[in-house]
Amino acid sequence: MRIALGGILHETNTFRNEDAQLSDFDIVRGESLIAAHQGVRSYIGGMLNAAATMGATVLPAMFASAEAGGTISERAYSGMVDNLLDEIRTALPIDAVGLALHGAGIARGVGNIEVDICRKVRQLVGPTTKIVVTLDLHGNLDRQISEYVDAIFGTNYHPHTDMFERGQDAINILPGLFDGTVVPRIHIEKLPFLMVTSTTMHGPAAEVEKLCRQIEDDPDIIACTFFHGFVWTDTPDTGPSVLAVSNRNIEKAAEAARRVARFVWDNRDKFRPNALAPKEAIASALDAGDWPVAVLDGGDDPGGGCPGDGTYLLRAMLEANLVDACFAAMFDPSVVAQAHEAGVGATIEIELGGKIDPRHGAPVASSAYIKALTDGNFLCQSPMGRGSQVSVGRTVRLQIGAIDIVVVSERHQPIDPEIFLLHGIDVSRYRIVALKCTNHWRAGFAGIVKRDFLADSPGIMSRDLKTHLYRQILRPVWPLDPQATY
Numbered sequence: 001m002r003i004a005l006g007g008i009l010h011e012t013n014t015f016r017n018e019d020a021q022l023s024d025f026d027i028v029r030g031e032s033l034i035a036a037h038q039g040v041r042s043y044i045g046g047m048l049n050a051a052a053t054m055g056a057t058v059l060p061a062m063f064a065s066a067e068a069g070g071t072i073s074e075r076a077y078s079g080m081v082d083n084l085l086d087e088i089r090t091a092l093p094i095d096a097v098g099l100a101l102h103g104a105g106i107a108r109g110v111g112n113i114e115v116d117i118c119r120k121v122r123q124l125v126g127p128t129t130k131i132v133v134t135l136d137l138h139g140n141l142d143r144q145i146s147e148y149v150d151a152i153f154g155t156n157y158h159p160h161t162d163m164f165e166r167g168q169d170a171i172n173i174l175p176g177l178f179d180g181t182v183v184p185r186i187h188i189e190k191l192p193f194l195m196v197t198s199t200t201m202h203g204p205a206a207e208v209e210k211l212c213r214q215i216e217d218d219p220d221i222i223a224c225t226f227f228h229g230f231v232w233t234d235t236p237d238t239g240p241s242v243l244a245v246s247n248r249n250i251e252k253a254a255e256a257a258r259r260v261a262r263f264v265w266d267n268r269d270k271f272r273p274n275a276l277a278p279k280e281a282i283a284s285a286l287d288a289g290d291w292p293v294a295v296l297d298g299g300d301d302p303g304g305g306c307p308g309d310g311t312y313l314l315r316a317m318l319e320a321n322l323v324d325a326c327f328a329a330m331f332d333p334s335v336v337a338q339a340h341e342a343g344v345g346a347t348i349e350i351e352l353g354g355k356i357d358p359r360h361g362a363p364v365a366s367s368a369y370i371k372a373l374t375d376g377n378f379l380c381q382s383p384m385g386r387g388s389q390v391s392v393g394r395t396v397r398l399q400i401g402a403i404d405i406v407v408v409s410e411r412h413q414p415i416d417p418e419i420f421l422l423h424g425i426d427v428s429r430y431r432i433v434a435l436k437c438t439n440h441w442r443a444g445f446a447g448i449v450k451r452d453f454l455a456d457s458p459g460i461m462s463r464d465l466k467t468h469l470y471r472q473i474l475r476p477v478w479p480l481d482p483q484a485t486y
């Protein structure tokens with residue numbers, strides 16, 4: 001069997017005021033695609049593993065991924081999708097294509113990129129070649145995607161610790177598709193609900209996850225997946241959906257998806273986030289009694305497309321004169337450059353952060369001591385993505401008062417303690433660990449952080465959904481329109 005692998009993976013926050021450009025993407029092709037994912041707990045890593053196990057020949061096409069960001073520019077998108085198609089064309093003849101996509105990618109002039117990619121790949125490979133796809137739990141699914149693909153597998157967990165397994169699933173279904181024992185029927189059920197994404201490690205999303213696994217115990221159900229959706233993007237598809245794939249029986253798929261959707265809808269009130277103002281989050285953290293605790297910069301999570309240089313939480317930490325506190329990661333290449341010029345041991349005057357979007361706070365003017373400088377390269381150790389090479393550009397560990405702050409040259413969502421360790425910071429010795437990350441840190445910091453407090457602030461990822469200018473979403477939608485029904 002000959003299988004081409006590739007994809008374009010982007011989570012788009014349409015409230016961002018600048019477009020994502022080609023330079024924001026890491027693009028790998030051919031042997032470099034294999035080298036970047038072999039043995040890595042990623043979708044493509046899982047696809048490679050399953051293909052090797054079944055003795056299939058892998059034809060690496062092109063895989064492009066970026067930190068979540070603004071709408072993808074027309075030029076960047078057309079360049080990437082044309083390149084993906086060219087690489088697949090070069091691989092022909094093939095039996096199957098495995099695509100690692102997100103589900104909440106938006107490009108100018110295109111809209112939902114996943115439907116566009118799948119439609120174009122189908123046109124290229126024809127009706128008999130199988131197309132199998134992985135999607136992220138935060139995908140805002142467009143039902144049209146099922147017209148172009150044979151099977152879809154989405155991550156079940158948040159943090160997404162099962163990307164590898166879903167990549168394996170996508171390849172492992174292929175022999176059954178070819179011998180006719182498996183005929184997937186896909187049903188996508190959408191909910192009129194703007195659901196702020198929640199962890200599946202506890203709380204209401206954990207209950208939904210458990211229900212999906214129970215439904216998958218039925219041998220006729222190939223997959224039952226609850227997609228939380230991504231509310232910080234304004235499209236007609238925005239919102240949660242339940243995807244069910246059955247073998248041959250579309251009624252059974254529809255019934256399964258509706259059962260989960262009904263459970264989500266009936267429990268929608270439990271998904272309201274427990275968000276605090278930065279000052280309150282810090283006060284609660286100081287009262288925790290059992291440390292370290294995490295304070296999450298929910299208003300400026302680069303993993304949700306935010307600038308990563310927002311200052312609301314940092315300013316509140318400085319005003320609280322915290323000791324035993326550390327913070328990762330402020331994105332500010334100019335401050336990093338200034339620090340590398342001054343050198344370790346110097347004290348410099350800085351204007352930190354607040355440079356990209358005034359909605360995320362003004363720069364913090366301060367003196368700062370340079371404790372350490374690095375090249376910003378390390379390996380991810382989180383169960384989510386373990387083994388992948390992370391590069392955040394040159395970095396500096398600054399000390400302002402008694403607070404240790406890691407500043408990076410490329411936007412970074414700290415999903416494990418590695419960014420701290422790189423700078424000699426052992427987070428277990430601190431009381432407050434502030435993170436520009438809302439949920440994905442939970443796997444990497446498990447066993448270290450005792451509790452967490454969500455700090456919300458104004459900006460493009462505020463939990464106060466009334467503050468966002470939605471124009472495209474379908475109305476009525478709960479909770480903006482309390483009369484919405486399902």
Ligand SMILES: [Zn+2]
Pocket residue numbers: 136137138160
């Ligand atoms: Zn996600």
